[in-house]
Amino acid sequence: NAGVTQTPKFRILKIGQSMTLQCTQDMNHNYMYWYRQDPGMGLKLIYYSVGAGITDKGEVPNGYNVSRSTTEDFPLRLELAAPSQTSVYFCASSYSQTVPGEQFFGPGTRLTVL
Amino acid sequence: DAKTTQPTSMDCAEGRAANLPCNHSTISGNEYVYWYRQIHSQGPQYIIHGLKNNETNEMASLIITEDRKSSTLILPHATLRDTAVYYCIVSGAGSYQLTFGKGTKLSVIP
Numbered sequence: 001n002a003g004v005t006q007t008p009k010f011r012i013l014k015i016g017q018s019m020t021l022q023c024t025q026d027m028n029h030n031y032m033y034w035y036r037q038d039p040g041m042g043l044k045l046i047y048y049s050v051g052a053g054i055t056d057k058g059e060v061p062n063g064y065n066v067s068r069s070t071t072e073d074f075p076l077r078l079e080l081a082a083p084s085q086t087s088v089y090f091c092a093s094s095y096s097q098t099v100p101g102e103q104f105f106g107p108g109t110r111l112t113v114l
Numbered sequence: 115d116a117k118t119t120q121p122t123s124m125d126c127a128e129g130r131a132a133n134l135p136c137n138h139s140t141i142s143g144n145e146y147v148y149w150y151r152q153i154h155s156q157g158p159q160y161i162i163h164g165l166k167n168n169e170t171n172e173m174a175s176l177i178i179t180e181d182r183k184s185s186t187l188i189l190p191h192a193t194l195r196d197t198a199v200y201y202c203i204v205s206g207a208g209s210y211q212l213t214f215g216k217g218t219k220l221s222v223i224p
Contacts, residue, residue, distance in 0.1 A: 004157075031210065042201065042214030043158065050210070058211060090157050101148045101205045101212055105157030 001026050004106035006091050012112045013081040021076040021109050023091030031094045032074040033058075033103065034066065036087040043090060049074055081113045118202045123219040126196075132189040134218055136202030139183040144207045147178060149187045150214070151198040158201065158214070161187065192222045 007022045025032065030051045035043040035058075045058030049068040063085060065077040074093075078085060088110050092103040119137040126132040138147065149161040162169055162176045164185070169176045175188040189196055201217040 033210070035214075037214075040216075042216055043212070044214075045211050048210045056210075059213075092157075098207055099146060099163065100208065100210050101146060101203065102160050102163060103158075103212065104160065107157050108155075 004091055004093055004104055006106040006109050008109060010110045014114060017081050018079050021089055023074045024072050025093040029093035029095045031100050033092040034076045035090045038087050083113050086113045118204055118215060120202050120218045125221050125223055126192045128194060128222050128224050129191055132192040132220060134187040134200050137184045138204045141182050141204050145204050147185050148203040150201045153198040194222050197222045
């Protein structure tokens with residue numbers, strides 16, 4: 001299993017541009033998550049999904065959108081990029097409804113908005 | 115979810131046990147204690163979790179006090195590859211949100 005994969009690894013955007021961060025998992029996990037990590041800080045939850053067609057906001061959803069059309073994929077869309085969205089973005093997945101905190105993380109996407 | 119308190123940094127000699135403490139004095143009865151680590155520039159890695167009992171897996175042991183107000187993650191024989199930031203997280207059963215604080219930066223020294 002490849003686990004959780006993310007593309008691209010790095011990206012530089014100009015202010016106002018848009019992009020989609022891709023996330024795929026091959027473990028057949030129902031639950032998927034997007035986090036961001038600012039320099040020197042812990043991770044903050046942006047959005048999560050409990051299954052195909054179901055998404056919900058996390059702690060910091062403003063400026064982002066998500067969709068979940070399949071079990072495997074959970075893309076994160078940035079509209080009108082701003083410098084405040086410069087961060088490392090991690091996608092994660094989990095399988096347990098009782099203990100969803102056991103999450104498997106991807107390698108991250110490093111995004112810079114200039 | 116309950117708040118956790120961890121030391122900012124710790125050192126450990128290679129080959130010795132690394133004991134990482136965490137305080138979670140406001141933990142409630144259905145909240146789990148999770149431990150993750152993040153090696154520089156990589157995604158966080160799940161280590162272990164527990165509710166009331168002590169737990170052990172191939173990576174580490176988790177000791178939870180009887181009153182559940184604190185816990186200790188034990189890496190029995192630390193290696194240089196264990197140098198990382200270790201996060202202690204408390205989260206309710208069925209809760210999808212993990213709140214990562216700043217964690218403890220563990221440096222394993224040759």
